[in-house]
Amino acid sequence: xxxxxxxxxxxxxxxxxxxxxxxxxxxxxxxxxxxxxxxxxxxxxxxxxxxxxxxxxxxxxxxxxxxxxxxxxxxxxxxxxxxxxxxxxxxxxxxxxxxxxxxxxxxxxxxxxxxxxxxxxxxxxxxxxxxxxxxxxxxxxxxxxxxxxxxxxxxxxxxxxxxxxxxxxxxxxxxxxxxxxxxxxxxxxxxxxxxxxxxxxxxxxxxxxxxxxxxxxxxxxxxxxxxxxxxxxxxxxxxxxxxxxxxxxxxxxxxxxxxxxxxxxxxxxxxxxxxxxxxxxxxxxxxxxxxxxxxxxxxxxxxxxxxxxxxx
Amino acid sequence: xxxxxxxxxxxxxxxxxxxxxxxxxxxxxxxxxxxxxxxxxxxxxxxxxxxxxxxxxxxxxxxxxxxxxxxxxxxxxxxxxxxxxxxxxxxxxxxxxxxxxxxxxxxxxxxxxxxxxxxxxxxxxxxxxxxxxxxxxxxxxxxxxxxxxxxxxxxxxxxxxxxxxxxxxxxxxxxxxxxxxxxxxxxxxxxxxxxxxxxxxxxxxxxxxxxxxxxxxxxxxxxxxxxxxxxxxxxxxxxxxxxxxxxxxxxxxxxxxxxxxxxxxxxxxxxxxxxxxxxxxxxxxxxxxxx
Numbered sequence: 001x002x003x004x005x006x007x008x009x010x011x012x013x014x015x016x017x018x019x020x021x022x023x024x025x026x027x028x029x030x031x032x033x034x035x036x037x038x039x040x041x042x043x044x045x046x047x048x049x050x051x052x053x054x055x056x057x058x059x060x061x062x063x064x065x066x067x068x069x070x071x072x073x074x075x076x077x078x079x080x081x082x083x084x085x086x087x088x089x090x091x092x093x094x095x096x097x098x099x100x101x102x103x104x105x106x107x108x109x110x111x112x113x114x115x116x117x118x119x120x121x122x123x124x125x126x127x128x129x130x131x132x133x134x135x136x137x138x139x140x141x142x143x144x145x146x147x148x149x150x151x152x153x154x155x156x157x158x159x160x161x162x163x164x165x166x167x168x169x170x171x172x173x174x175x176x177x178x179x180x181x182x183x184x185x186x187x188x189x190x191x192x193x194x195x196x197x198x199x200x201x202x203x204x205x206x207x208x209x210x211x212x213x214x215x216x217x218x219x220x221x222x223x224x225x226x227x228x229x230x231x232x233x234x235x236x237x238x239x240x241x242x243x244x245x246x247x248x249x250x251x252x253x254x255x256x257x258x259x260x261x262x263x264x265x266x267x268x269x270x271x272x273x274x275x276x277x278x279x280x281x282x283x284x285x286x287x288x289x290x291x292x293x294x295x296x297x298x299x300x301x302x303x304x305x306x307x308x309x310x311x312x
Numbered sequence: 313x314x315x316x317x318x319x320x321x322x323x324x325x326x327x328x329x330x331x332x333x334x335x336x337x338x339x340x341x342x343x344x345x346x347x348x349x350x351x352x353x354x355x356x357x358x359x360x361x362x363x364x365x366x367x368x369x370x371x372x373x374x375x376x377x378x379x380x381x382x383x384x385x386x387x388x389x390x391x392x393x394x395x396x397x398x399x400x401x402x403x404x405x406x407x408x409x410x411x412x413x414x415x416x417x418x419x420x421x422x423x424x425x426x427x428x429x430x431x432x433x434x435x436x437x438x439x440x441x442x443x444x445x446x447x448x449x450x451x452x453x454x455x456x457x458x459x460x461x462x463x464x465x466x467x468x469x470x471x472x473x474x475x476x477x478x479x480x481x482x483x484x485x486x487x488x489x490x491x492x493x494x495x496x497x498x499x500x501x502x503x504x505x506x507x508x509x510x511x512x513x514x515x516x517x518x519x520x521x522x523x524x525x526x527x528x529x530x531x532x533x534x535x536x537x538x539x540x541x542x543x544x545x546x547x548x549x550x551x552x553x554x555x556x557x558x559x560x561x562x563x564x565x566x567x568x569x570x571x572x573x574x575x576x577x578x579x580x581x582x583x584x585x586x587x588x589x590x591x592x593x594x595x596x597x598x599x600x601x602x603x
Contacts, residue, residue, distance in 0.1 A: 055404075114404070119538065119542070119587075120584055123581075130580075246404070272423065274418075275423060278419065281408060281411065281412030281415070282409055285401075285406075286394070
């Protein structure tokens with residue numbers, strides 16, 4: 001019953017965070033600017049966690065995550081703006097279509113390994129972006145106007161759902177299968193694990209939540225443009241996962257929170273931000289290639305007395 | 313005749329891709345790393361050439377040589393500072409570092425000179441030559457000539473010199489090469505130097521041909537040159553040449569058919585098809601997976 005205890009602790013914590021922030025918002029202590037940063041932070045956490053399941057858990061190196069975010073953003077915007085559906089339906093539709101896109105992209109590409117997979121996912125993301133760029137129905141290069149409908153409640157609910165689903169997946173039979181692929185794909189294959197199946201499942205779940213994040217993102221700003229979802233966005237998401245630690249869910253959450261704050265502070269100096277990002281990326285890889293947390297979770301830091309734990 | 317005109321444009325574009333792709337394929341062949349920063353060395357080469365021509369008022373060929381030398385030095389510095397420590401790291405770590413180096417170069421350039429584009433000075437007289445009723449600009453012919461000369465030079469270096477022999481040996485088996493007394497580190501640096509010099513040359517040629525350069529110009533040609541290298545079979549030098557030229561022609565044909573907005577997608581579709589159907593490329597060797 002240890003796992004269900006962790007689940008209830010997490011739910012209680014989430015509820016407390018939500019209540020406190022909501023209280024601060026309604027009492028006007030957190031103004032619109034900080035509220036926007038909080039929503040941005042939630043979106044980035046969702047993106048980081050959804051990429052974490054692909055890179056950190058399954059070990060499949062994808063650098064095209066922004067493509068699925070774009071799919072989620074555009075399809076949810078079509079649902080709410082063009083078809084007049086309510087926002088929750090739009091979010092679900094965006095996430096669902098992104099998952100479908102992830103399945104379609106994942107089936108052929110996940111047979112590739114390492115560098116080739118990375119470059120193929122990058123290629124697919126660029127193709128998705130170019131398609132949106134050329135379809136006049138969604139505004140082409142000028143972008144699509146979207147009403148601001150996202151609230152802190154939607155964004156935070158998205159984060160909670162993402163974290164619960166992905167941590168449950170990680171601790172399930174499927175998750176263990178995925179981790180075995182990360183550790184050694186040939187050995188996993190030899191042990192009778194259907195590696196293609198687990199890779200595609202993880203990739204599809206990752207795309208689903210990237211799509212959800214994209215859908216929330218689309219309704220947070222007043223316009224969505226294809227250029228927003230170029231590969232620099234994919235690299236941004238990659239940095240969260242790498243900095244937090246490949247294989248650590250809490251690590252990617254922490255990195256997403258931290259880097260969102262850095263971005264907010266350096267909003268007026270975008271070049272400086274990118275220089276810092278790239279230096280962090282290089283230095284982390286040179287001196288601590290496992291990232292800040294490695295494969296450990298934040299909860300394992302509180303377990304004193306017990307020796308060992310998961311070794312990287 | 314319109315089509316021959318387009319073919320010439322395609323070959324000009326393709327020879328730029330081929331020059332960049334050679335650097336990718338050589339580096340990948342020797343240390344199995346996709347050097348994402350290669351496209352940015354190409355960008356630096358274009359800017360070095362620009363400043364050499366615009367500020368110091370020198371001709372095309374001296375600028376080309378200055379740009380190649382400086383790019384070779386930059387390539388070696390990148391290799392020594394960032395990639396050398398990662399020889400035994402995982403492929404993902406090396407790839408992430410390469411992405412980091414690429415972003416660092418791009419945004420350092422933007423930081424120091426801004427993101428505004430620059431117009432290349434007209435360094436070569438622009439005349440048109442009529443061949444069988446097709447008017448071909450002299451710059452296209454010059455680009456092709458420079459590319460061919462550089463490729464012959466490269467073939468000579470790789471196949472006839474001692475360092476070329478060492479490069480081939482290291483790419484075949486680094487450990488055995490080390491046992492045979494080859495200095496593996498220096499050989500890898502030499503590979504980076506040659507690849508980066510070619511990228512620098514491509515940068516200057518790009519600037520002269522398209523007359524517009526900017527700090528992020530290296531990203532897309534870099535990716536496409538990588539696609540060209542994969543298409544031709546990564547690690548194979550003739551493959552990179554053929555891949556680059558065919559990609560250039562395909563892109564120009566797609567534009568000429570009226571789908572110019574889909575031009576970039578065409579390259580990525582080619583990449584995905586080749587990766588799924590024949591990942592070793594046209595000239596690549598089939599490698600078997602070993603445990």
